[in-house]
Amino acid sequence: MSRALEAAEVTRCEEVVDAFLDQWAAHGHSLRAGRELRERRFLLVGVDVDAEAPSGCSIDALTNALRRLGVELGVSFIDHAPVWFRQGEEILTVSRPEFRQRAASGEVTSSTRVFDASLTRVSDLRSGKLERPAARTWHGKAFFREQVGG
Incomplete structure (x- = not known):
């Protein structure tokens, strides 16, 4: 949200x-x-x-x-456009274009922990796939193609 x-x-x-x-x-x-x-x-x-x-x-x-x-x-529950990621102990929410800019500048990397809102199975949630390094989610291919071999 x-x-x-x-x-x-x-x-x-x-x-x-x-x-x-x-x-x-x-x-x-x-x-x-x-x-x-x-x-x-x-x-x-x-x-x-x-x-x-x-x-x-x-x-x-x-x-x-x-x-x-x-x-x-006063919150939006239904919004799939942002990228949620962890910076230290804080969870930040930015637009996809802003996340792309942060990736280009090196502020976020393929090892940055992101939250994957595309999960559709409880088993994925239980196995820890909600929060993972960007390289192990769709974020890796979208924002770090050269770093993750895509």
Whole structure:
């Protein structure tokens, strides 16, 4: 999301998302879903697609619920354009063009730890693929092609 949540916002976010997931359905069938909030800024929602896959309408419902919550909290939950990366203990968010400039200047490198918002499997999350060196994510090919052999 566009910034880290404060403690009270974390509580509100978890309450709203849990309430939504408790009633989330696709074509009249309940979805087995869960959520996790990491680093106070990455809301991860997963669905057991073997039990019941989400439909386009159910995904739209989640997106709309997150947009409404975002307005309430003053954050953007739905924004795939930025690049999130760790600089020391701080997590920074910049546009892709700005990240490219930082890569060109050497301010960030292929070993900079980035957050990969393209994950689609819980197993990838559990195996630590959310935060990895840029060279081991799509960021490596996009921003450090010559450093990672692409």
